[in-house]
Amino acid sequence: MAQSVYIPRLTRGALKVWRRNWDVFFKTYQVNFLPPFIEPILYLLAIGFGLGMFVGEIDGVPYVEFIAPALVAISIMNSAFFECTYSSFVRMYYQKTFDAMIATPLALDEVIAGELLWGATRSFIYSSVMLAVLIAFGVVDLPLSLFILPFSFLAGLLFAGIAMCFTAITPGIDALNYPSFLFITPMFLFSGTFFPLDVLPGGLQIFARGFLPLTQVVTVTRSLTLSDLSPYFLYSIGWISVLTVLFFFVSIHLMKRRLIV
Amino acid sequence: MDATTPIIDAQDLSKTFGSFVAVNNISFSVFPGEVFGFLGPNGAGKTTTMKMIQCVSPKSGGSLKVFGREAGIYQRSIKKRLGVVPQETNLDTEFTCFENLLVYSRYFGIPKQEATGRIEELLRFVQLEEKRDVLIERLSGGMKRRLVLARALINNPDLLVLDEPTIGLDPQARHLIWEKLKVLQAQGNTIVFTTHYLEEAERLCNRLVIMDEGKILVEGSPADLVSGHVGSDIVEAEHTPEVIACIENMGVSYEVFGDMVQIFTDNPREVAKSLFDTCNPGHVFARRGSLEDVFLKLTGRALKD
Numbered sequence: 001m002a003q004s005v006y007i008p009r010l011t012r013g014a015l016k017v018w019r020r021n022w023d024v025f026f027k028t029y030q031v032n033f034l035p036p037f038i039e040p041i042l043y044l045l046a047i048g049f050g051l052g053m054f055v056g057e058i059d060g061v062p063y064v065e066f067i068a069p070a071l072v073a074i075s076i077m078n079s080a081f082f083e084c085t086y087s088s089f090v091r092m093y094y095q096k097t098f099d100a101m102i103a104t105p106l107a108l109d110e111v112i113a114g115e116l117l118w119g120a121t122r123s124f125i126y127s128s129v130m131l132a133v134l135i136a137f138g139v140v141d142l143p144l145s146l147f148i149l150p151f152s153f154l155a156g157l158l159f160a161g162i163a164m165c166f167t168a169i170t171p172g173i174d175a176l177n178y179p180s181f182l183f184i185t186p187m188f189l190f191s192g193t194f195f196p197l198d199v200l201p202g203g204l205q206i207f208a209r210g211f212l213p214l215t216q217v218v219t220v221t222r223s224l225t226l227s228d229l230s231p232y233f234l235y236s237i238g239w240i241s242v243l244t245v246l247f248f249f250v251s252i253h254l255m256k257r258r259l260i261v
Numbered sequence: 262m263d264a265t266t267p268i269i270d271a272q273d274l275s276k277t278f279g280s281f282v283a284v285n286n287i288s289f290s291v292f293p294g295e296v297f298g299f300l301g302p303n304g305a306g307k308t309t310t311m312k313m314i315q316c317v318s319p320k321s322g323g324s325l326k327v328f329g330r331e332a333g334i335y336q337r338s339i340k341k342r343l344g345v346v347p348q349e350t351n352l353d354t355e356f357t358c359f360e361n362l363l364v365y366s367r368y369f370g371i372p373k374q375e376a377t378g379r380i381e382e383l384l385r386f387v388q389l390e391e392k393r394d395v396l397i398e399r400l401s402g403g404m405k406r407r408l409v410l411a412r413a414l415i416n417n418p419d420l421l422v423l424d425e426p427t428i429g430l431d432p433q434a435r436h437l438i439w440e441k442l443k444v445l446q447a448q449g450n451t452i453v454f455t456t457h458y459l460e461e462a463e464r465l466c467n468r469l470v471i472m473d474e475g476k477i478l479v480e481g482s483p484a485d486l487v488s489g490h491v492g493s494d495i496v497e498a499e500h501t502p503e504v505i506a507c508i509e510n511m512g513v514s515y516e517v518f519g520d521m522v523q524i525f526t527d528n529p530r531e532v533a534k535s536l537f538d539t540c541n542p543g544h545v546f547a548r549r550g551s552l553e554d555v556f557l558k559l560t561g562r563a564l565k566d
């Protein structure tokens with residue numbers, strides 16, 4: 001017993017769970033594909049070009065090119081995070097989808113792993129669409145920007161794992177608003193997204209570099225879209241990799257604690 | 262596995278949630294080809310017991326073997342051979358009937374070709390072939406329950422576990438489910454199900470246990486339980502002092518429920534006759550004994566919520 005708590009039983013079963021979500025997504029693709037398409041265009045026009053008129057350049061980079069990689073990073077964060085909080089919670093609590101799945105040979109570990117992989121896949125899908133828009137606007141460098149595609153899956157998996165931890169401990173769906181407002185929204189603003197971290201007070205800067213996942217993701221996407229690989233790039237990739245693995249297992253563990261009673 | 266090896270064997274099985282005891286040291290065995298029922302009011306511990314059998318909830322004490330294997334250890338190999346109808350319908354609302362079964366078949370690793378044939382067959386069996394490509398939200402409650410039943414059969418299970426299969430359905434829809442379960446029973450399937458509908462237990466079970474507050478009160482076939490605990494028939498009369506005095510004189514066993522006196526007997530005519538002859542009983546009413554009476558006698562409460 002004690003053993004099964006800590007060692008997730010993962011087989012290809014997780015892919016069947018992933019496939020179920022994939023099938024649902026493409027059944028309703030009309031509603032699913034429009035947002036990632038429209039959103040970056042709005043941001044580019046309003047903030048990139050509009051606000052950019054007054055900002056001009058940041059560190060010698062036109063403002064619109066400065067925020068373009070941040071838009072991708074934010075979309076990676078949002079798609080996995082909201083998928084594995086609100087949507088996973090609905091499947092778990094209201095639709096009882098997890099219950100249906102674990103009545104088959106699938107173990108709960110595989111169900112959660114499948115959900116996490118799906119969250120990462122959503123990040124991949126959304127950021128791919130977004131990247132296409134950014135390429136069309138000519139605000140990102142090629143070919144390095146294409147590495148965002150595999151990277152979006154890794155970073156998506158990180159946010160999926162973090163999100164699943166919240167889902168595992170939340171008392172109800174409304175309480176998920178707390179991580180959304182207190183964790184996601186501040187990151188959205190203070191991760192070197194719309195202005196460089198250097199302008200923040202020293203303490204906050206260290207906090208953002210050390211603890212905010214979005215900071216790492218923005219660092220990576222920006223290095224790629226500007227073809228400018230600084231040492232921070234490697235640090236961020238390492239940071240993301242380690243925490244992705246950590247949250248993957250912790251979230252499965254917390255979910256088992258919640259659901260296997 | 263021969264007919265004497267139980268499909269399910271539970272000994273002193275218990276389940277606690279914190280300090281609350283939901284299932285309290287129950288023992289029972291289910292044999293191949295049996296339809297075995299758990300009858301009891303809400304909160305009796307039926308669902309908790311089913312979840313332990315399904316290997317999705319670990320037991321707190323005792324032993325539980327399914328197909329001869331420890332349920333807490335061999336979850337995957339046991340679950341492969343189970344068909345489960347949960348108390349709460351949990352179909353994928355985004356999918357059609359066909360898609361629901363197809364997605365579910367993947368969880369069992371059934372190749373698509375094989376699954377497709379089987380799904381058509383199962384949709385026919387539960388009379389949903391016309392709803393094949395209809396979204397779940399367009400189905401009635403009874404149709405959804407039948408689809409869940411079909412889903413439970415997708416892997417040709419060796420044991421069907423049904424938790425309140427007809428809960429919340431109107432009589433007609435319930436009859437249709439019973440009909441299907443009768444067919445499955447006739448085919449020799451082993452079925453375990455829970456219910457708080459007495460009629461359902463009486464109609465379907467070969468054997469059942471009556472549960473209350475986590476304990477098994479009695480076990481047996483419906484007919485044996487009725488004749489053993491309340492006699493084949495029941496005579497009801499108004500509860501008045503004269504009637505009581507008179508019954509005491511007759512030396513038969515009786516019980517008082519509110520404004521009624523119930524006399525348990527295998528001889529309803531005689532009892533009714535002597536009541537009329539000697540004690541001026543007002544209304545007298547004779548009927549067959551039922552599992553409800555067994556429950557009432559054992560707990561002093563009615564089964565219904």
Ligand SMILES: Nc1ncnc2c1ncn2[C@@H]1O[C@H](COP(=O)(O)OP(=O)(O)O)[C@@H](O)[C@H]1O
Nearest residue numbers: 261278283301302303304305306307308309310
């Ligand atoms: N996860 C749980 N945590 C705490 N109590 C529970 C849990 N599941 C069931 N119970 C309690 O255990 C008792 C038996 O529940 P259940 O098995 O669902 O009864 P039944 O299916 O017979 O209606 C009830 O009092 C219920 O409130």
Ligand SMILES: [Mg+2]
Nearest residue numbers: 307308309348
């Ligand atoms: Mg129940």
